[in-house]
Amino acid sequence: MELEKRFNPAEFEGRVYQMWQEGNYFSPESGYADTGKTPFVIVIPPPNVTGVLHLGHGLNNSLQDVLIRFYRMLGHPTLWVPGTDHAGIATQNVVERMVRGRGSSREQMGREAFVAETERVALDHKTTIRRQLQKIGASCDWSRERFTLDEGLSRAVREVFVQLYERNLIYRGNYLVNWCASCGTALSDDEVEHSEIQGALYHYFYPMVDASGRIEVATTRPETMLGDTCVAVNPKDTRYQGCVGKEVRLPLTDRILPIVADDYVDMTFGTGAVKVTPGHDANDYEIGLRHNLERINILNPDGTLSDAVPKRYRGLPVVEARRRVVADLKEQGYFLGQEDHNHQVGHCYRCNSLIEPFLSEQWFVRMQPLAEKALAAWERGELLFYPRRWENTYTHWLREIRDWCISRQLWWGHRIPVWYCSDCGQMTVSREDISACGACGSAGIRQDEDVLDTWFSSWLWPFSTLGWPEETADLEQYFPTTTLVTGYDIIFFWVARMIMASLEFLEEVPFRDIYITSLVRDKQGRKMSKSLGNGIDPLEVVDEYGADALKFTLAFLSAQGQDILLGHDTFAIGSKFANKIWNAARYLLMNLGERRVVPLDEIELRETDRWIYHRLNYTVERVQTGMREYRFDDVGHAVYEFFWNDFCDWYIELSKLQLYSDDETEQDRAASLLLHLLEESMRLMHPLLPFVTEEIYQKLPALPRCNDRDGNAEEVPALIVARFPEPSVEREATETATQFAALQELVSAVRTLRSEFTLPPAMKVRFLVRTEPRFSAAEFLERHKGIIALLTGADESDDGIVFVRGDTVDSGRLEGSVAVVGDGFEAHLYVRELIDVDAAARRFQKELEKHEKAFERSRSKLDSPGFLEKAGAEVVAKERERKRELATQIAKLQQHLASLKVN
């Protein structure tokens, strides 16, 4: 079996994904899970059916897949529920734009036809999203895919609406809500984004009815004066004490307004007198309640001025009305001036239009009781955010919670399950569609025209997708879920609300862990957005580098709570690594050929083997810990360092000694060990690079596919359901690892010298290694002379490398040599005649200075009485040892420097 020279993910990713699907491995009931273990469950944050996946989804879903694959390999019954969200406003907007594009309108089409059209669009996007997720390798259980408008989920929505209504947690009323005239609907407070705009503060006055003077007011929105129903001043304001109870005449209209006293008014701002428009300002609304004022709605739903204003302003858009009101005030002599004024104004989170406070009949959820439960659950420690600090966002929102406006004046969504009777005027709230009034039995009923906020279905997602309100087996088995992976921007839109709904209806939190992903930005640190055109299409990344490169790179860069800056070429990190893996496998398979594979338990491990298993073991621990703590970057770095630095750069290199020898047994042994190590590495790395590891796994010879550490040979057909490596104390070989590190230091020291004096790579060198008497790795180095020779390019004859133990070496034996000093050893290379002596001297000098500095630091530490008294014994001993070693090295360096200068 031979692999292609180049790693070419496009060749196998599709095939591998199909194999997984055909094997039913994405299902928790695949038959490969340990049914005794707790299920590991994630519900996908459902993407909107409006669009296609962007890189934020790429990140989010890649990390979910990493977790899912890890826990699946640990043997947990593992379920990742995929699905999509109908995204009321966004989707309706998209379809309306389409419809308008062909000269029609939703009104012309009628509700039924328009919804049918939207369903078609939604289906298209659902298909696209599913294909995209499959392309990035998401191992979701597609048999459980859900959509928020599915029949089952719609039943859940109805059930929740009715139950909340019955519990008096849902009410209907005429209140001031956030209105987006462009979307033509009310929005919840959370859907309004505040941003600063440049405006003006307009000053004008209202004359007193009794002609005793005038009151000056200021506003950023002069057109709202048409809805003013009073003027308010602070009761403590001496300037206006005589005015309270009097009346003013509202210019441009024929209305008379009372002057009231209200604590809300800030005496220090402006003139201290406030025009009050209860129909168009939240604060004024409150004032209006306190003083029993009329609320005038001066707007039509489309954002133009209503019939409540004088004729000449009716039908004008707000901006136009403002111009005219100002002009008229000027003309009639009420205007006093204006100044620039920047202020925060609400914008629609979907279309960015200005939000108007708008008086209308809406449905609301009473949030206080729900929020209290959600806070209590957090206080009981039932929820853990990663990183922790997002808990502030969660608790702050819950503590400041306001009622949730859930009705939307749209056609795309869950129709509100309420019917109004035209005969008796009663309304009926019902789980089932009705044809007669619940109160009087009249057939003269009509259903509420509005639909529910999309989040009113999303907040049920963790249990509605599992079948609730039915008592399904899935619900029993897989709720509560384990982990939620999502972005911080929807902590209160979605996360907090899911927690509230779960607590309210299932009396449990919907998940324990909440991993908040990083934000994906471009290389300049700007948020990726359509309008900037700086987005990266995850599918393009997959086409260019492969899905593994996408997943691995994102995980590798996902430090908790840190935004990720990405350019297209960033994904080279993952693709280079995947290529490395590919080529390591290629090397093995080339050398394995038809060789006999020796089972691992029949191989007696040698020191270098014990070293690599020690490193592997350490990595397994690091990966398992990292996964459990959601430190994806650490997991990525751990496998990267092990596979590339330890396995490829050292172990594979050493293996060449045996593989290129002419001893068949040695060759079998080396190849078999490589195979076992590679096989386990594939299991270790599979969650981060599922495709390439599976592809390689499938090409490995039929050794027991899941031969775990104990040699338990459980046959599995695919890596995806193989067992994840477990750490083991038997594999720990700390002493060997220390000794091997000494070998690495020696090899590096010799290579550095070779490189600095530009000795040609092909040139064999000879050298003498003097090890200090106490040096614990002395014998180890002697035993591995062959390896050292291979890695340093030393002469392979017996006297290529000579070892000497002791404090000194006969000066005669050092003739013609240049030394490098290491920790516990020196190597003397016989290359004097080949090198630039001055350069060597400079090198020694530099080395010497570095050591002297370190020595100085160490000495001053040990001279300090405080250190000796208070620092731990171990720390002090270590420091002493270090000082001693540095002193030895300094002495040697000085000696070598001197000898160089002599010659």
Added chain:
RNA sequence: GAGCGGUUAGCUCAGUUGGUUAGAGCGCUUGCUUGACAUGCAAGAGGUCGGUGGUUCAAAUCCACUACCGCUCACCA
């Protein structure tokens, strides 16, 4: 106005409970078509960890203050 985060190598970032010589990837320099990989190999340069003060035998790490950048929340007309 309140809260949160960031500031460590040219760039992007790790650094868990304070303890050797502060790490990685990319970039850069030098040398290599060495029989897995030039998406590679070997070697190297590069940082007084934003600033000030403090705690401590010992601070990138803990505390206080401060500067700059960013985010979120908030009804000042």
